Amino acid sequence: MDTMRERFFAVTTELLDHDPRLAVVLADISTDGFAPAARRHPDRVVNVGIREQLLIGATGGLALAGMRPIAHTFASFLIERPFEQVKLDLGHQGVGAVLVSAAGSYDWPAGGRTHMAPGDVALLDTLPGWTVHVPGHPDEAETLLRHAAADGDSKVYVRLSAHRNDAAQPVEPGRFVTVRQGRRGVVLAVGPMLDAVLAATEGLDVTVLYAATVRPFDAAGLRAAVGDHADVVLVEPYLAGTSGNAAHEALADLPHRVLGLGVPREEHRHYGSIAEHLAAYGLDASGLHERIASYLW
Numbered sequence: 343m344d345t346m347r348e349r350f351f352a353v354t355t356e357l358l359d360h361d362p363r364l365a366v367v368l369a370d371i372s373t374d375g376f377a378p379a380a381r382r383h384p385d386r387v388v389n390v391g392i393r394e395q396l397l398i399g400a401t402g403g404l405a406l407a408g409m410r411p412i413a414h415t416f417a418s419f420l421i422e423r424p425f426e427q428v429k430l431d432l433g434h435q436g437v438g439a440v441l442v443s444a445a446g447s448y449d450w451p452a453g454g455r456t457h458m459a460p461g462d463v464a465l466l467d468t469l470p471g472w473t474v475h476v477p478g479h480p481d482e483a484e485t486l487l488r489h490a491a492a493d494g495d496s497k498v499y500v501r502l503s504a505h506r507n508d509a510a511q512p513v514e515p516g517r518f519v520t521v522r523q524g525r526r527g528v529v530l531a532v533g534p535m536l537d538a539v540l541a542a543t544e545g546l547d548v549t550v551l552y553a554a555t556v557r558p559f560d561a562a563g564l565r566a567a568v569g570d571h572a573d574v575v576l577v578e579p580y581l582a583g584t585s586g587n588a589a590h591e592a593l594a595d596l597p598h599r600v601l602g603l604g605v606p607r608e609e610h611r612h613y614g615s616i617a618e619h620l621a622a623y624g625l626d627a628s629g630l631h632e633r634i635a636s637y638l639w
Contacts, residue, residue, distance in 0.1 A: 345506070346477060346483040346503065347372070348375070349483050349487075350500075351372070354379070358383050364491060365387070365412070366387045366413075367389075367412070367414070368387070368390070368414055369389070369391065369393060369396075370389060370391055370392050371419070371444070372414055372415070394415065394423045394424045397413055397419075397420075398427035398431055401439045401441075402432050402437060404439075405495070406435060406437055410438075410439075410440070411440070412441075413439060414444070415443070416444055416450075417446060418445070418457055418458060421465055422462060425465060432497055433471070438498070440487075440490045440500065442500045443462065443500070443501050445457055446504070447460040448619045449503055449505065451615070452613065460605035462501065462580065466499055467584065471497055472497045472557055473497065473516075473558065474499045474555065475515065475554060476532050476534075476556055476579065477500070477533055477554050478554060479506055479508075481510035482510050482511065485513055486515060501533070503579065505620075511552050513552075515555050520551055520567065526547040526548050526573070526638055527573035527574065528551060528573070528574050528575070529550050529574075530550075530552075530577065530585075531552050531577050532577060532578045532579060535579050535625065536552050538626055538627045539577050541627035541631075542630035543634060546635060551567055556585055559585060559592065561588070561591065564589065575601045575638070576600065576601070577604070578603070579604065579625075582603055583602030584602070586600055599637075601633075603633060
């Protein structure tokens with residue numbers, strides 16, 4: 343079975359064949375994955391080398407020229423390192439692009455802290471107008487990538503990870519999916535956190551919502567799910583509490599509580615596998631069960 347990143351290569355290569363407005367901009371990462379596309383479209387697959395600020399600058403230039411650019415590298419190099427260019431060359435210039443990351447919060451721990459980006463979505467939250475997709479399965483990644491590529495001149499971030507769920511959900515950009523219904527609160531699982539949330543809440547009388555799109559935040563979907571019992575737990579695969587303000591705004595006229603679970607601000611300096619990081623952060627099924635049950639009961 344392919345990964346989200348491999349699906350990204352295949353889908354984007356196909357889209358390049360059919361849409362002359364699309365271009366891909368790389369910074370050495372994933373050049374092998376786009377080698378066939380580069381041979382067929384050498385003028386629309388551009389590798390700027392290990393120059394992440396130029397990656398975004400070139401992306402902005404292509405957008406100003408009327409192209410629909412797709413920029414790709416690891417999340418820490420796509421959002422954090424060239425953040426000034428994201429702010430100015432895209433946002434300030436009033437142009438859109440599709441930024442597609444890999445490596446998530448801790449997909450490649452051997453790369454060290456430089457290759458970890460648990461704060462990427464929170465950082466983008468400081469800028470207006472961004473759509474943020476966090477798929478939890480390659481099929482969802484394909485759906486959201488196709489939508490993003492065709493989405494006019496919008497600014498879209500697609501966060502890919504090796505961490506994934508076993509099955510895809512019927513995602514629709516900007517809408518939460520109700521996976522399980524209950525009466526004692528709502529647990530919102532984001533992207534690849536769904537499987538662990540379902541295991542953690544087995545036997546608990548809670549509604550489980552699923553989000554593959556977190557910005558814009560589906561306030562109406564959350565409101566419909568909470569009913570009269572507005573206790574909400576957010577389970578996100580990046581910085582804990584990133585969507586807390588959005589949840590509070592959605593429930594502003596209701597008495598409510600919101601618990602944000604995710605990657606802590608404190609840095610774990612002993613790096614391990616994805617599973618080991620999840621356990622260390624309390625984001626595996628057993629850790630989530632304990633935290634969710636103690637909060638809602």
